[in-house]
Amino acid sequence: MTFVHPSFGQIDDSRTIIFDTTLRDGEQSPGFSMNLEEKLRMAEALADLGVDVIEAGFPVASKGDFESVSEIARIVRGAVVCALARSGGRNDIQVAGEAIAHAERGRIHNFISTSPLHMKYKLRMEPETVLEIITEGNKAARNLTDDVEWSAEDGSRTEPDFLCRCVEAAIKAGATTINIPDTVGYATPEDMEKIFAMLKARVPGADSVIFSAHNHNDLGLGVANTLASLRGGARQIECTINGIGERAGNAALEEIVMAIRTRNDQYPYTNRIVTEKLLRLSRMLATITGFDVQPNKAIVGRNAFAHESGIHQDGILKNAATYEIMTPESVGWSKTSLVMGKHSGRAAFRDKLVALGYGEMADDRLNDAFARFKDLADRKKVVYDEDIVALVDDEARDHARIRFHGLEVSSGSKRPAEATLEIEVDGEMIEASATGNGPVDAAFHAIRSAFPHDARLALYSVGAVTEGTDAQARTTVRLEEDGRLVDGQGADADTVVSAVRAYLHALNKLLVKRTRAEPEALEA
Ligand code: KIV
Ligand code: ZN
Numbered sequence: 001m002t003f004v005h006p007s008f009g010q011i012d013d014s015r016t017i018i019f020d021t022t023l024r025d026g027e028q029s030p031g032f033s034m035n036l037e038e039k040l041r042m043a044e045a046l047a048d049l050g051v052d053v054i055e056a057g058f059p060v061a062s063k064g065d066f067e068s069v070s071e072i073a074r075i076v077r078g079a080v081v082c083a084l085a086r087s088g089g090r091n092d093i094q095v096a097g098e099a100i101a102h103a104e105r106g107r108i109h110n111f112i113s114t115s116p117l118h119m120k121y122k123l124r125m126e127p128e129t130v131l132e133i134i135t136e137g138n139k140a141a142r143n144l145t146d147d148v149e150w151s152a153e154d155g156s157r158t159e160p161d162f163l164c165r166c167v168e169a170a171i172k173a174g175a176t177t178i179n180i181p182d183t184v185g186y187a188t189p190e191d192m193e194k195i196f197a198m199l200k201a202r203v204p205g206a207d208s209v210i211f212s213a214h215n216h217n218d219l220g221l222g223v224a225n226t227l228a229s230l231r232g233g234a235r236q237i238e239c240t241i242n243g244i245g246e247r248a249g250n251a252a253l254e255e256i257v258m259a260i261r262t263r264n265d266q267y268p269y270t271n272r273i274v275t276e277k278l279l280r281l282s283r284m285l286a287t288i289t290g291f292d293v294q295p296n297k298a299i300v301g302r303n304a305f306a307h308e309s310g311i312h313q314d315g316i317l318k319n320a321a322t323y324e325i326m327t328p329e330s331v332g333w334s335k336t337s338l339v340m341g342k343h344s345g346r347a348a349f350r351d352k353l354v355a356l357g358y359g360e361m362a363d364d365r366l367n368d369a370f371a372r373f374k375d376l377a378d379r380k381k382v383v384y385d386e387d388i389v390a391l392v393d394d395e396a397r398d399h400a401r402i403r404f405h406g407l408e409v410s411s412g413s414k415r416p417a418e419a420t421l422e423i424e425v426d427g428e429m430i431e432a433s434a435t436g437n438g439p440v441d442a443a444f445h446a447i448r449s450a451f452p453h454d455a456r457l458a459l460y461s462v463g464a465v466t467e468g469t470d471a472q473a474r475t476t477v478r479l480e481e482d483g484r485l486v487d488g489q490g491a492d493a494d495t496v497v498s499a500v501r502a503y504l505h506a507l508n509k510l511l512v513k514r515t516r517a518e519p520e521a522l523e524a
Pocket of ligand 1: 025111151154179182183184216
């Protein structure tokens with residue numbers, strides 16, 4: 001059976017559409033916010049990975065969200081750019097339409113809750129009113145684009161008869177994709193397979209749309225529920241890189257894609273993902289957000305292909321298939337990630353940045369990044385791709401009101417640690433010294449003394465970018481001020497410098513937030 005889709009044309013029944021919502025459902029989880037430049041970089045890398053649809057944000061939620069969706073729509077090519085909107089929101093659909101106006105192919109994704117619990121307590125609406133809103137929302141969206149998705153929020157806990165009526169109304173009003181989310185991660189694989197099979201069998205017009213799965217991971221079943229949804233007839237998969245998303249996250253893109261590829265005997269579906277780029281996307285997201293995946297995370301975790309036990313190592317040496325169900329190379333792990341050293345020149349460095357997905361950089365940015373690379377190569381024996389990514393991302397954060405210039409620290413077991421910090425604030429050099437309970441504490445006190453502020457330190461976490469004692473430290477600092485949370489990241493071969501860079505990054509973000517009006521709280 002084939003189907004003609006407004007954005008993808010004729011598609012075969014075995015083809016799955018990969019819908020990535022890292023920049024929307026993923027980005028809205030605490031600590032994962034990204035700035036415009038970071039979102040653009042992720043969006044371009046997602047298109048390059050081969051995702052079919054990029055959900056770029058929720059334009060009515062804030063000015064920043066609107067700007068990032070419209071910028072992604074203007075720049076990204078090769079993937080549909082999608083904007084989220086409430087079906088019954090005051091201006092949502094209009095604003096979403098404006099945000100995707102310049103997309104090569106644009107989609108409006110509208111949603112409203114359909115479960116008894118959500119309708120009664122959250123929406124305070126009668127089911128008949130919800131049905132009217134579904135019709136109005138999809139008609140309004142369809143006036144702005146031919147590619148319209150509708151979601152039944154809390155769909156997996158919706159009464160089957162009512163769900164059928166809602167889906168029928170959405171299709172009649174022009175929706176071309178119907179998404180049934182397991183919003184709260186409550187469903188089992190059996191539930192999800194049954195829901196899609198039921199909708200396909202019962203709803204008039206079901207043959208003319210694509211059904212979509214969107215599974216949250218509260219019970220750790222996000223990927224299993226997605227694979228079961230495919231069995232039930234869903235052909236669009238909503239997922240995120242590293243499985244980030246609300247609460248326990250969304251189903252992880254890399255896990256679903258590799259499950260389908262590795263067990264194609266059970267899941268005979270196709271997609272356009274270039275699996276060799278999966279690790280790169282995972283790393284890019286971790287670097288941007290400052291949150292590494294756990295070492296045992298499937299596909300992209302540091303230990304996913306590490307064999308520690310002697311018996312396993314022996315088996316691998318004789319035949320890798322004894323303990324490896326897919327090759328590390330097939331998801332982007334390479335045996336030789338050693339890249340450059342202190343003798344590498346500026347041209348080689350520029351080529352490397354292009355290969356790592358940064359594109360051609362302006363000369364001043366390239367020069368700053370190259371100077372830091374040289375400094376790192378002097379201090380560190382081997383420089384890996386991950387080091388360069390951490391360094392360039394860190395450099396990109398440095399163009400702000402408060403800039404780091406230098407730090408000297410003395411610490412040890414005999415006396416309190418002392419830090420002397422040099423920063424530039426709005427062009428003026430400031431030096432401050434402070435003591436503390438350890439070098440990081442002393443350095444953070446020095447920041448407070450150089451730039452007094454009331455924000456509270458809510459999180460401080462450090463990880464190593466690569467292996468070895470000369471590895472760069474990557475630090476995340478979270479600051480809280482008047483209920484606002486901001487995360488900052490820093491990287492440096494010196495752990496305390498990395499921490500100071502992360503703190504200043506967070507402080508700079510806070511200054512930007514202070515000058516922006518807060519978006520009004522959204523009610524669904
Ligand atoms: O989880 C959910 O229900 C959602 C919808 C907005 C699609 O993210
Ligand atoms: Zn969701």
